[in-house]
Amino acid sequence: MGTAQQRSSPFLDPGPVSTADSLAILHLKRDLLLPTVLSALDEKCEGYDEGRVTNTRFGSFPHSTLIGLPWGSQVRASDVDTGSRGRRGAQQNKKRKRDDRLVEGNTAVGEGSSETPTPKAPVAAATGFIHLLPPTPETWTASLPHRTQVVYTPDYSYILHRLGVRPGSTIIEAGAGSGSFSHASARAVFNGYPACESDGTSLAKKTKFGKVWSYEFHKQRVGRLREEIRNHGLEGVVEIVHRDVCEDGFLLDHSYREPENGALEQGEALPLSPQADAVFLDLPAPWLALRHLTRKAMPTTVLNAAIASSKSQTPAPTPRNPDGTNDENNLETNAIHTTSFTSPLNQHSSVRICTFSPCIEQVQRTVSTLRQLGWLGIEMVEIAHKRIEVRRERVGLHEEGARGVNASPATVDEAMERLREVESRFRLSRSAMKRQTSLGKPTDEDIKTEESDTITPPTSALLQPADPTTNRNARKAFKEGRLIHRPEPELKTHTSYLVFALLPQEWTPEEEARARSKWPIKPKQ
Amino acid sequence: MHHQLMQPHAYVALRLPSDSLKVVELVPNTTISIGKYGSFPSNLLLGRPYNLTFEIVDKEEGQTHSNLRVVPALELHSDILAEASSSVTSDILDGKTVIDGGDGVEYELVGENGEILMRSNREIIDDPSRQKLTMEEIEVLKKEGTGAGRDIIALLMQSHTAIDQKTAFSLAKYTLRKTKKYVKRFTALQVDVPLLTHYLLSxxxxxxxxxxxxxxxxxMGxxxxxxxxxxxSGYGADGLIDGVGAGRWLVVDETGxxxxxxxxxxxxxxxxxxxxETDTPQPPPSQVTSAEATPQDSQSTSHPAHYHRCLAMSATSNTLTLIHANAQPNLSLLKYFRYDTSVRDVDSSHPLHTHLKTLSWLQLLSPHEDTGYTEPEVIPNEVLQAWKGGKRGTYFKKRRRWERIKSVVDETRAGGFDGLVVASAMNPTTILQxxxxxxxxxxxxxxYSPCIEPLxxxxxxxxxxxRTAFAIDPPMSVPCEDFPLNxxxxxxxxxxxxxxxxxxxxxxxxxxxxxxKGGAEGYIFHATxxxxxxxxxEARGKHKRRKVLKEHGANGLAENEAALGGGVPCMFDGVCEQSEEGARAYPQQ
Known part of the structure; x- marks a missing residue:
């Protein structure tokens, strides 16, 4: 395996076939996706004869039947003995092997394989199947382990589109949360792996590589995210930073320096700037992070005022840091500002920002702070997404007995026909009754039987219910009835408000003078 | 990445005070006119960054052109900031960072009205005579052109007899309305896809x-x-095993x-x-010069190296393949990104030159009926030498055209695309087929479809x-009456x-x-x-399962899924608990 191979992410380049030790999505049915790392070996030592197996409600799937298949393949379930492993004392085995592994560390994988007997060839089951899909930000978003509120596909699509995030861009994301937005932005900024530069293509030398700087203040989540990013082959594209950005801003310490990445600044003493082209804030109090996103040192008065004025409108829902620390922190940042200021933003381009907040109060405070800090083009948008259900609606008396249909009359004519028929039977029975009364008083049972006779069986062909067993193949239910559509029953009616704004590049009088000399205005002839 | 500074011949969108957009090409040494708001030399925008707001400064005595002044952000926000909270903002306005150009005339009335925030509109009488400034007076003021329109606005405010009766909000509205009408400002925006979409729509x-x-x-993206x-991307070598690279998308685009x-x-x-670098951008070579007006091919035949590098539609990965219904594709909107297919000498350094491949439906489905796909006669070298330059050029041009068409058609017909994006007035069924x-x-x-019915x-x-019916009793061939698509x-x-x-x-x-705006809702069909x-x-299902489902009230859900027409992925009905309801052509009892 070459280095390029190892680094290639299944999200960005899944390759033609599924490979071992790589993430795949098992598509059970719509909205039921199972992210699974395929592995040839039974690393968890679960004791299946077939090696590693994933069990689903649609059958068991030994990974040996999933590896090396073209993506998108339909895969049959296999007959796997899921019952007897426990009885064979596999549990004990498992425990012991795990302990071994702890001791041996990473090298255990190879040795473990020599210990385990060669797996049994799987036998296809009579029923059950799944589809094997490569991971995409969409399938991952639909199946990822939820740690926080997830930014869903319609939202992140619009956000990345409006932020102008393109191959080669650098984007800041804070709170990384569950990582759905990180994966989507990784796809958006990706324009090659920095390390591949040395592979020989001279063109790539000058390329600025796309980067996602993903900040998260929750330590446990940071660990999980880092692991995910590594497993998904997105190292070098996404960088998880453990940081409370409201307190400590966005500048990076030197552990994040990458020699290949020209995006970082040269000065050793200064903290490094991520040089962001775009910013996405999914924080409870985005206005607190905004003061760290300026182009130049701002006087503390302005920063305080910006936050204070936002506060004056509405009480804070959840101010994360008490006011005392706030001020202290401001003094600190102010000190930094006056001595040596490094902006986390790309100073040679306009920077776009999006904040993602569920409450209108958060929006108001954010917008107010954005205005104070000189952001322009402030706009707030809400994205409403619906999935539409398409089905055939079958209505008519002949549908009686079928499932999922409406067996009431389909037309007035049909209703009339039934009414007439009922009416005529009613008359018949009336006259019969009259005859009976003239002959002698009928018993209750007589009336009952007679009435039921009059209603069933109907004589009209129209009212004949379709016989489901005999007609099944003759009828083509898939093209009967009327094609209708409606929104699916479960809707997300509100996700969050999206606030967009833009900070233009600084334009100094010197630069203006230079531009003027370069593009002089010629007097009219 | 693209330019952050405005380049010559780039298209730039000017957002006017009325919020309408005007898209202009920045031709050096010309005058750009934005209607009633004025005009200015294009050279005043060239080499400047995007997204700045400029004010057209009134011509001074003897000047031939108007100047532009960059309006700082805080000045743009000043009216809103002022009304938001007068106490806090005054701190800011007194601060060092702020406003140079604002002379305060424009907004002082708003600022003074901080205390009448809760006034109701009970007292307000609609009467045009409340504005004492007459049309004629305004016209005169406009001609005099003072303070880039701000003086007029201030005067309008002063001359309104009932201005002090207005509620803060209605006053703000009034100011905004007058500002939109008279202030001579515009913002220069980059024409990118989001902006272009908005512009075309509105x-x-x-x-x-x-x-x-x-x-x-x-x-959709x-x-x-x-x-x-x-x-x-680390995958190229692998993908090329079958001669086809990775990242190829098929597009049917009838949106221009x-x-x-x-x-x-x-x-x-x-x-x-x-x-x-964006710091000191080099002006790109001017696009149309008289020397380049010669046919593109003569240039490439004389420089084989150049010709190889820039061979149209030659990229193997990261490509878009467009299938078009007319003899030529309509890609007129790409001119905003400096890729104009209508001019003969297309900019061969543009990435689309190599990464965009086009072919017609005829070429795709029945290439032998297309003359472009038929190989032109091969002329031996000796004969060629005897030919005149022009004739030889035409010959090579024909050969190259054929080679290009053949390679695009063959690789498209070979398939292996990573995705398909369609926006077409044609019946999508026939496209997908x-x-x-x-x-x-x-x-x-x-x-994509503007209305839902085709989808x-x-x-x-x-x-x-x-799908279930198809699986149970597969037809002899697809398409057929019941199954126009597989x-x-x-x-x-x-x-x-x-x-x-x-x-x-x-x-x-x-x-x-x-x-x-009303109009089309717009719908997207998506599948894998x-x-x-x-x-x-066969789908999996347990016959007992249904009972369980019913007990849990999940039956309705299952039915919905079954009825979704694809709600469930499984090939058989996906009441995927899978069979008994699922595997039947139509679930009953």
Whole structure:
């Protein structure tokens, strides 16, 4: 395996076939996706004869039947003995092997394989199947382990589109949360792996590589995210930073320096700037992070005022840091500002920002702070997404007995026909009754039987219910009835408000003078 | 990346005070006129950054042109900031960072009205005579041109006899209305896909771009999984095993190139290559000079090296392949990104030159009927030597054209595409019939339609009951009457719609905007191409299962899924608990 191979992410380049030790999505049915790392070996030592197996409600799937298949393949379930492993004392085995592994560390994988007997060839089951899909930000978003509120596909699509995030861009994301937005932005900024530069293509030398700087203040989540990013082959594209950005801003310490990445600044003493082209804030109090996103040192008065004025409108829902620390922190940042200021933003381009907040109060405070800090083009948008259900609606008396249909009359004519028929039977029975009364008083049972006779069986062909067993193949239910559509029953009616704004590049009088000399205005002839 | 500074011959969108957009080409040494707001030399924008707001400064005595002044952000926000909270903002305004140009005339009335915030409109009488300034006086003022329109606004305020009766909000509205009318400002924006989409929808003929909105375009790009997939992505070598690279997308675009531009933007091939750092940008070679007016080919024959590098449609990965219904594709909107297919000498350094491949439906489906696909006669070298230069040039040109068409047609027909994006007035069924087989497994299919009917019909052709019927009793051949499309080839077909709702965000006045555009809602059909297993595959289900489902009240859900027409991915009905309801052609009892 070459280095390029190892680094290639299944999200960005899944390759033609599924490979071992790589993430795949098992598509059970719509909205039921199972992210699974395929592995040839039974690393968890679960004791299946077939090696590693994933069990689903649609059958068991030994990974040996999933590896090396073209993506998108339909895969049959296999007959796997899921019952007897426990009885064979596999549990004990498992425990012991795990302990071994702890001791041996990473090298255990190879040795473990020599210990385990060669797996049994799987036998296809009579029923059950799944589809094997490569991971995409969409399938991952639909199946990822939820740690926080997830930014869903319609939202992140619009956000990345409006932020102008393109191959080669650098984007800041804070709170990384569950990582759905990180994966989507990784796809958006990706324009090659920095390390591949040395592979020989001279063109790539000058390329600025796309980067996602993903900040998260929750330590446990940071660990999980880092692991995910590594497993998904997105190292070098996404960088998880453990940081409370409201307190400590966005500048990076030197552990994040990458020699290949020209995006970082040269000065050793200064903290490094991520040089962001775009910013996405999914924080409870985005206005607190905004003061760290300026182009130049701002006087503390302005920063305080910006936050204070936002506060004056509405009480804070959840101010994360008490006011005392706030001020202290401001003094600190102010000190930094006056001595040596490094902006986390790309100073040679306009920077776009999006904040993602569920409450209108958060929006108001954010917008107010954005205005104070000189952001322009402030706009707030809400994205409403619906999935539409398409089905055939079958209505008519002949549908009686079928499932999922409406067996009431389909037309007035049909209703009339039934009414007439009922009416005529009613008359018949009336006259019969009259005859009976003239002959002698009928018993209750007589009336009952007679009435039921009059209603069933109907004589009209129209009212004949379709016989489901005999007609099944003759009828083509898939093209009967009327094609209708409606929104699916479960809707997300509100996700969050999206606030967009833009900070233009600084334009100094010197630069203006230079531009003027370069593009002089010629007097009219 | 694309330019951050305005380049000569780039298209720039000017947002006027009235919020309308005017898109102009920045031709050096010309005058740009923005109607009643004035005019200025184009050289005053060249080399300046995007997104700045400029004010047209009045001509001074003896000056031949107006100057531009950059309006600082805080001056742009000053009225809102002032009304938001006078106490806090005054701190800021006194601060060091602020406003140079504001002379305070414009907004002092607003500032003074901080204390009348709660005034009601009970006292207000509608009467045009309250404005004492007459039309004639305003016209005179406009001619005198003082303070870039701000003086007029201030005067209008002063001359309004009942200004002190207005509520703060109505006063703000009044000021805004007058500002929009008289202030001589504009913002220079970059023409990128989001802006172009907005511009075409609001200012141009929306029908020509099928009323595509940004949010739909964005969702389409995501669902189709369009992204950069170039040689350095670490996959190139692998993908080339069968002669086909990775990251190839098939596009049917009848929006004049908007879909194509959006996809190209996501793939990093929309903007002309950046020449140097943005700090000191080199002016790109002027596009049209008289020397280049000669046919493109003479140039390339004389420079074989150059010709090789820039061979049109020659890229093997990260490409878009466009299938068009007319003899020539309509990609007129790409001119905004400096890729103009209508001029003869296309800019061969533009990434689309190599990464965009086009072919017609005739070339795709029946190439031998297309003259372009027929090989021109091969002339031996000796004969060629004897020919005149012009004739030889024509010969090479013909050969190259044929080579290009043949390679594009052959590689397209070979298939293996990573996705399909469709926005066409044609019946999508007929499009998918020919294109879905060209997709590799797990490729994404996305079809846009301004109205839902074509997509519901499409979804119905992939419905679960149809798929089930197909699996139970496969027809002799597809397409046939009952199965115009092979329903087993697409997984989880879904129809989406998405709409952005815009809000007004002013202090104390946060609400959704009051008016909007009607017209097409816009819908997206999305599905995944799959490779059905050989032979019959039966869905799994337990016969007892249904009872359990019913008990849990899940039956309704299952039915819904079954009825979704693709709600469930499984090839058989997906009441995937799978069989008894599922595997039947139509579930009963």
């Amino acid at each position: 200012e141009k003929e929306a029908l020509k771009t099928m009323e595509l909105r940004e949010e739909l375009l964005a969702l 995501s669902l189709a999984n369009i992204h950069y997939s170039g040689p350095s 190139g908007l879909i194509l531009a959006a996809m190209a933007e996501r793939m990093g091939i929309l903007y002309p290559a950046d020449d140097g 020919h294109t879905v087989p060209l997709l590799r497994g797990a490729a994404q299919v996305v079809v 519901t019909e499409l979804a119905d052709l992939y419905s679960i009951s149809r 329903p087993a080839l697409l997984l989880a077909p879904t129809v989406h719609t998405v709409k952005a709702r815009h809000w007004q965000c002013l202090p104390g006045r946060t609400h959704p905007v009051m008016t909007g 191409r799959v490779l059905p297993a050989e032979g019959k595959v």
